[in-house]
Structure formats: structure tokens, C-alpha cells
Amino acid sequence: xxxxFIAFQRTDEVRAIVEAIMQDNPAAQIDEQPGMVKVNADGRxxxxxxxxxxxxxxxxDLQEMHVHxxxxxxxxxxxxxxxxxxxxx
Amino acid sequence: xxxxxxxxxxxxxxxxxxxxxxxxxxxxxxxxYQEGTLDVQAKTNYHYRPTWDPAHKIxxxxxxxxxxxxxxxxxxxxxxxxGSWTQxxxxxxxxxxxxxxxxxxxxxxSNLSAAVRKLALELxxxxxxxxxxxxxxxxxxxxxxxxxxxxxxxxxxxxxxxxSAQYLSRLGLLLGGPDDLAAAKxxxxxxxxxxxLRRYVEDTFxxxxxxxxxxxxxxxxxxxxxxxxxxxxxxxxxxxxxxxVSMLTRFQADWFVDxxxxxxxxxxxxxxxxxxxxxxxxxxxxxWTARAAKALQPVVAMALGDAAAxxxxxxxxxxxxxxxxxxxxx
Numbered sequence: 001x002x003x004x005f006i007a008f009q010r011t012d013e014v015r016a017i018v019e020a021i022m023q024d025n026p027a028a029q030i031d032e033q034p035g036m037v038k039v040n041a042d043g044r045x046x047x048x049x050x051x052x053x054x055x056x057x058x059x060x061d062l063q064e065m066h067v068h069x070x071x072x073x074x075x076x077x078x079x080x081x082x083x084x085x086x087x088x089x
Numbered sequence: 090x091x092x093x094x095x096x097x098x099x100x101x102x103x104x105x106x107x108x109x110x111x112x113x114x115x116x117x118x119x120x121x122y123q124e125g126t127l128d129v130q131a132k133t134n135y136h137y138r139p140t141w142d143p144a145h146k147i148x149x150x151x152x153x154x155x156x157x158x159x160x161x162x163x164x165x166x167x168x169x170x171x172g173s174w175t176q177x178x179x180x181x182x183x184x185x186x187x188x189x190x191x192x193x194x195x196x197x198x199s200n201l202s203a204a205v206r207k208l209a210l211e212l213x214x215x216x217x218x219x220x221x222x223x224x225x226x227x228x229x230x231x232x233x234x235x236x237x238x239x240x241x242x243x244x245x246x247x248x249x250x251x252x253s254a255q256y257l258s259r260l261g262l263l264l265g266g267p268d269d270l271a272a273a274k275x276x277x278x279x280x281x282x283x284x285x286l287r288r289y290v291e292d293t294f295x296x297x298x299x300x301x302x303x304x305x306x307x308x309x310x311x312x313x314x315x316x317x318x319x320x321x322x323x324x325x326x327x328x329x330x331x332x333x334v335s336m337l338t339r340f341q342a343d344w345f346v347d348x349x350x351x352x353x354x355x356x357x358x359x360x361x362x363x364x365x366x367x368x369x370x371x372x373x374x375x376x377w378t379a380r381a382a383k384a385l386q387p388v389v390a391m392a393l394g395d396a397a398a399x400x401x402x403x404x405x406x407x408x409x410x411x412x413x414x415x416x417x418x419x
Contacts, residue, residue: 012120012121015118015120016120033098034096034097034098034099054166056168057122057165057166057167057168057169057173058167058168058173058177
């Protein structure tokens, strides 16, 4: 299976987002870089709005994630509730 | 000349403070909320007891009947520390100001029928005294409570209520004038419909158990008052005269949803701690809810007339469902 990944700038808010990703994708691996945090996963990675909201303690629009986003790889399937990275083809 | 770029990774020697790391179970990066909350209140090296209350220490766990093994078990799901609280409130205020500005600029207030305007003034303006009472009570919870995890959000809650009182004054000045504020104060002091509620507020001022005060104010009174006056009565006014008044009380309606998250979490944590806590909380909730319902009944009747009894019953059912979710059967 191919790897998908998503990389963020390391900010206070991103810590909650990454925590949420790790909870929803237990098999994912974190790669901490200076100023950047990258999450790798085999085949599929999901960011769920409800989990991020719980970690962040406030309402969250998945679009807010893009403020912190550096890069990603995988085909995106996004709606209001979740953001899924996977190789569909 | 050749320049080599090289990445140097500098890892911090420690991720957070030792006392925070101890609670997180290891040296992990902590959020601002955690660093600004956990074990912040001083506990040791108090040599002297306060002269005004020699039976207790300055910060004392025994000022309430509620017992907790760890007072930092309380969590604010909104994760408010001073910074995040001011940001959240600034957002709320921006929306509220926008709505008030809209009502002003379109002259919506002057289009209200005399009956609706009178009702809105008589109903919402005296409430600023209730809001001020809630400010005092939450400040008292902060002063006598134990542990930053509950005292800090209580202080935020108190300041929110002061803001709410100010918005009610704005409503009064927008729909009426300074005379209406004076009339509302007079009604609060003398009109029969308000006396039971005034008694409730004044009785809570002298409660010495701060957790009982928390239940009486933040759970029982607010839990009935906001759904009834800022939702049920608000719907009634909107159906009669459009959303003008609703726009002026937007702050309260939005704020209550936000504050309830914290109140629910606090009650849930305290009730889950022990059977004694649960029984104590249930007894307090039952007693204060009955009084709150009695106090609000004449006020709701002012707005809804015959429909008031049904509205009270409905609010009570919802309130009981909310308590059940937090682990209290009342």
C-alpha cells in the first residue's frame, strides 16, 4: 500500500489537530521536523471535525486547517465533517 | 564560493513545566490552557489564617460540602484561559454589535408595535439586575472556591454576566430611554411579578457553600431562565413582531449555549466523583430548581399569559433531561 501524508506548521492549534488525527488513525506515524510536523499513514488518513473540536474545545471548520497546511499527498475526499486522504486510483 | 544549507534541529530541553508534566504523565507539549490552569493556585507556605475567617485557610477545600480527591479533575471543555476567553468573547461581541448596529441603522426599533416594545422593556431591562447578581455570585465562587480549574472559569463567567447586563441596558436605551432603565429598577424593587426572583437572587448572595451557589446560580436559575426568557419568550416576540428584539438579545442566547458546556462538564465531574457528591448535588438542584421555577413563573406569565404554564413545564422537562445527561436524577 502507498503512503499518504499531511504536513503542518507547528503551532498551538496544530497540536490539537495532530492529536485528533492520531486518535482517529492509530496506525499513523508522526514525523516531527523543526517547525513542521508531518503525519504519515498507510493508504488512508482521516481528519474528523468532531474529534478536532473536542481537542480544541471550540467549533472548528475543516477549512481552517488550510491556514496551517504545508503540503500533503493523496487524493482528497472532503466534506463538512471529515477530510480523507487516500490513493483512490 | 559555495554555501551549504544545513538543517539543524534544536529540540527543547523540556516541553513544559514539571508540575504540568506530572499531570500529563510525562514531558509532553502542553496546551496554553493546561499550563495556565493546572496547579496554578498556591497551596503551601501559608503561615497565617485569614483574620476574617480563622476556621479556614485562605484557599480551603472544606468551604463546600462537595469533596474531590483532586480539584483539578474539573475541565473546561472550552479550554478557556485568559487569552482564549477574551478571543472567544470578542467574536461573540462582534456578532452582537453587528446585530445591534443593524437594528439601529435600519431604524427597526421605531417600527416595533407599542405593545411589543413595552413588553420587551418590562421583561428584559429588569433582568440586568439578575445578571449583575450572577456576576457577584460567580465572583464569590471564584473567591471561595478551590483550584484554578474551577475558579478561573467562574471569574470568566462572572465577567460574561456583567457584559450581558450591559447589553440589556443597551436594549433598554435603544427601545426606550434612560427613564425606562429607572422604571425597570423600580419594577425590580417594587413590582410583585419580580419579587420572588429578587428574593432568589438576594438569598443566593448569602450562601456560604460556594458549590451550592454554583448549583443555585449557574445550573438551576440559568438553566431555566435562559431557555424560557431568551428562547421561548423570544420565539413568542419574534412571531408577533419579527426578529428585532431577538437581534438585541443575541448575545445572551449564544452565550448560554457556550456556558452550558462548562456547567454540564463541571456538574458531571463532581457527580461522578462519589455517591455522596451526587446525592448532595441532587438535593441542592431539586431545592433550587423548585425555587427558580416559582420565581420565574410570574415573569414568564407577563409575556406568555395563559401559555406560561405549558412553557414552564416544557422548560422543566428539558432541564431534567439536561441534568440526567450530567448524571443527576432530579
